[in-house]
Amino acid sequence: MHRVGWVAALVAVVALIVTFAEIKDLSGFHPRSSAKSDGSAGATQVKTFAAFLDESAVRATTATQWAAIARRNAIIVLNSWDYDLIPVLKRANPAVQVWVYKDLSGVRSDDCTTASGNCGLCPQGVMDSVYLSSGAGYCWLKRNHPNWLLDAASTGQPFEFTGYPQTWEADYGNRAYRRQWIYNVLTDVHRRGWDGVEVDNALTVADAYGLAAKYRTDAAVQAATYSALQDIGPALHDAGVASVFNVGYATTFPGLWQRWLRPVDGLEQEFYLSDSTQPDAFDGAWRSDEDEVSSCVALHKSCWFHSGNYSTEVTSQTREYALASFLLAADGTQFLAIGDMSPATVAWQLGLGTPITTMGQRAGTWLRYFTSGIAIVNSTRSGLTVSLDGTYLDNGGHPMSAVTLPPASGAILLRSS
Numbered sequence: 001m002h003r004v005g006w007v008a009a010l011v012a013v014v015a016l017i018v019t020f021a022e023i024k025d026l027s028g029f030h031p032r033s034s035a036k037s038d039g040s041a042g043a044t045q046v047k048t049f050a051a052f053l054d055e056s057a058v059r060a061t062t063a064t065q066w067a068a069i070a071r072r073n074a075i076i077v078l079n080s081w082d083y084d085l086i087p088v089l090k091r092a093n094p095a096v097q098v099w100v101y102k103d104l105s106g107v108r109s110d111d112c113t114t115a116s117g118n119c120g121l122c123p124q125g126v127m128d129s130v131y132l133s134s135g136a137g138y139c140w141l142k143r144n145h146p147n148w149l150l151d152a153a154s155t156g157q158p159f160e161f162t163g164y165p166q167t168w169e170a171d172y173g174n175r176a177y178r179r180q181w182i183y184n185v186l187t188d189v190h191r192r193g194w195d196g197v198e199v200d201n202a203l204t205v206a207d208a209y210g211l212a213a214k215y216r217t218d219a220a221v222q223a224a225t226y227s228a229l230q231d232i233g234p235a236l237h238d239a240g241v242a243s244v245f246n247v248g249y250a251t252t253f254p255g256l257w258q259r260w261l262r263p264v265d266g267l268e269q270e271f272y273l274s275d276s277t278q279p280d281a282f283d284g285a286w287r288s289d290e291d292e293v294s295s296c297v298a299l300h301k302s303c304w305f306h307s308g309n310y311s312t313e314v315t316s317q318t319r320e321y322a323l324a325s326f327l328l329a330a331d332g333t334q335f336l337a338i339g340d341m342s343p344a345t346v347a348w349q350l351g352l353g354t355p356i357t358t359m360g361q362r363a364g365t366w367l368r369y370f371t372s373g374i375a376i377v378n379s380t381r382s383g384l385t386v387s388l389d390g391t392y393l394d395n396g397g398h399p400m401s402a403v404t405l406p407p408a409s410g411a412i413l414l415r416s417s
Contacts, residue, residue, distance in 0.1 A: 049304075049335055051077035051198070053101055058082055067092035075196070075335075077101055081131035083192035097195035097242075102185050103134040104228060104245070105201045106167040106209075107141060107149075118166070132188070135181030138168060148177045150212040161209035169212055172203070173224025175231065182235045189241050196242035198268075202229065204249050204256065222253070226260060233264035244268050244304055251288040258295045265302055267292075272305035272322060272336075277313045279321045279408035286325070286379035286408075290359075293329040306337035314339030317409050324410025327352070327375035328359040328368045351414055362386060365405065373414040378405035391416040 050073045052058050058078070061069075066085065069076065070092035077099045078085060086098045111129045112119040119126055119138050128137025141148050150169045152159035161167040171177050185197060206212070206221050215221045229245060236243045246268040250257040261267055273281040273289050281289055289305075296303035307322035308314035319338045326336045353371030360367060363386045367376040373392065378384045385404040392400055392413035399416055 048073045049075040049077070049337070051101070052082070053077070053079055055079070055082075058085075063088065070096045075099055077198050079131070079133055080188055080192070081129065083131070083194070086193055098193075099196040099198050099242075100185075100188060100192070100194040101133060101198050101200065103167070103200050104181070104232070105169060105172040105203050105225075106161055106164070107134045107136050107138045107170050108132070108167050109138040110166045111137065112139065132184065134170070135185045136170065136177070141170065145177070145180075147171070148174055150214055153211040153213040153216055156213065159210050159212075164209065167209075169209060171214065172228045173215065175227075178228055178231045182232055186236070186239055186241065189239075194241075196244075197236060199232070199243055199245045202245040202247045202260075202267075204247060204253060208248060218253075222256065229260055230263045237265055242302070244302065246270060246304075250292065251285070254288075257292050258299075261295060261299050261301050261303075266296065266304065266333075267301070268304040268306070270306050271309075272307045273325060274308045274314070274318050274322070276309055277311065277315055277318065279318050282379055282381050282408055286377075290325060290329055293326065293334060294359075296334055297329060297331045300333070302333040302335070304335040304337070308339045310340050312340045317406070320412070321377065321408055321410045324375045324377045324412055325366075325379075327412065328366055328377060350412065352412065373412065375410065375412050376403065376405065377410040378407065381407045383407060388413070 050069055052061070066088050070089040073093075073096060075097045076089055078101070080100050080102075083100075089096050089098055109119040110117045111132050111134075112122075113127045113129055114120075117129075119128070122139035122142050126139060128139050136148070146158075148171045149158040150171050151157055158168055161169060188194070189197065201208075203221050203225050205218050206216055208221075215224055233243065233245070242265055244266040245260075245264055247257065247260060248270065250260075250267070250269060257267060257269075269289070269292055272292075273279055273286065292303070293305065295301075305322075305326065308318050322336065322338050326334070330336070350373075352373045352375070355368060355370050357369040364380060364384045365376050365378050365386050367374050367386075374388075376386065383404060383406050385402055387402045388400065390401070392403075393416050394400060394403075394411065394413060400413070403411055403413065405411060
């Protein structure tokens with residue numbers, strides 16, 4: 001969940017108009033043969049989102065590259081201290097949204113005004129930066145509210161996130177802390193002109209980064225996080241600030257995603273269908289991930305889904321599985337990311353047109369018809385061959401009247417003209 005250190009993040013949203021209804025058997029359904037497949041008006045376009053949270057990558061990016069990134073993406077996420085890129089990006093693409101990253105449950109001891117950025121023990125004269133990756137400054141907490149730094153169950157002392165040095169767990173269940181978090185984040189947003197906030201580390205498990213003495217069980221952690229969402233989500237929304245909250249392990253707890261959606265603008269699933277280079281969600285696990293997408297559609301929420309680990313090694317099968325699965329249920333407010341999300345990745349442009357059915361089943365697969373094609377998914381552990389209702393073209397332009405899908409795979413096919 002913790003993403004300070006991403007070199008770049010590229011997320012995608014599918015521009016569709018859809019109502020998710022009950023699952024139907026489409027074995028006898030035949031789409032209109034007159035549908036266009038030229039990618040013209042009404043074509044399904046996958047828009048992209050990019051996050052630059054690694055400072056070395058930000059410094060290495062030229063003005064020309066920033067302009068290209070702005071034109072290629074709908075939303076870009078940056079750290080607070082990179083606010084000076086907002087006008088650069090907006091000049092290149094006035095429609096681009098620029099969001100700021102903020103950690104909910106962690107504060108950083110390297111967000112200080114020292115030459116190195118490290119706060120150390122916060123001696124006299126060392127001050128927090130006004131540009132924070134969370135909603136509070138580490139030294140400000142130590143001096144004013146040290147009890148807002150959670151103690152470890154094992155030591156009774158404040159503790160750093162396991163695997164993330166200089167990130168300290170803060171008391172996200174404390175209402176006074178949350179009020180300060182909201183004030184600081186909104187101050188940053190309004191001063192710098194950010195369009196939204198990506199809120200990381202909405203915790204669900206007690207040992208995500210170390211066990212806190214105050215929240216020793218998953219139930220205690222979830223109660224504290226949900227109360228934070230109930231405070232922060234409406235506060236940002238009422239201030240006119242869009243937000244999305246990154247929730248880990250949501251499918252481990254049935255109903256959690258759906259309940260947590262209600263007080264916020266949207267949630268983020270960081271490992272949709274895969275947390276490695278290969279697909280790892282089959283059958284029921286696949287359905288659980290799809291239920292997250294359809295829940296966002298049903299509640300009119302803007303949710304983000306990332307598939308695979310953050311590497312170039314994510315396979316083409318994983319990418320196609322994620323994209324086809326996503327297309328089965330998403331509408332125009334869901335976002336998709338796959339793999340390393342390099343900004344060099346070409347944005348998907350699909351000529352599927354608009355959806356004309358909801359998600360349904362045929363011969364063990366899941367599919368959805370669009371005016372100019374279909375998205376089809378095999379979520380099982382066995383290979384499946386499906387006869388199509390006509391001639392379709394694969395991404396290489398090859399005609400086919402049947403498609404064979406390996407286990408955990410998907411395909412997007414255009415109807416042959």
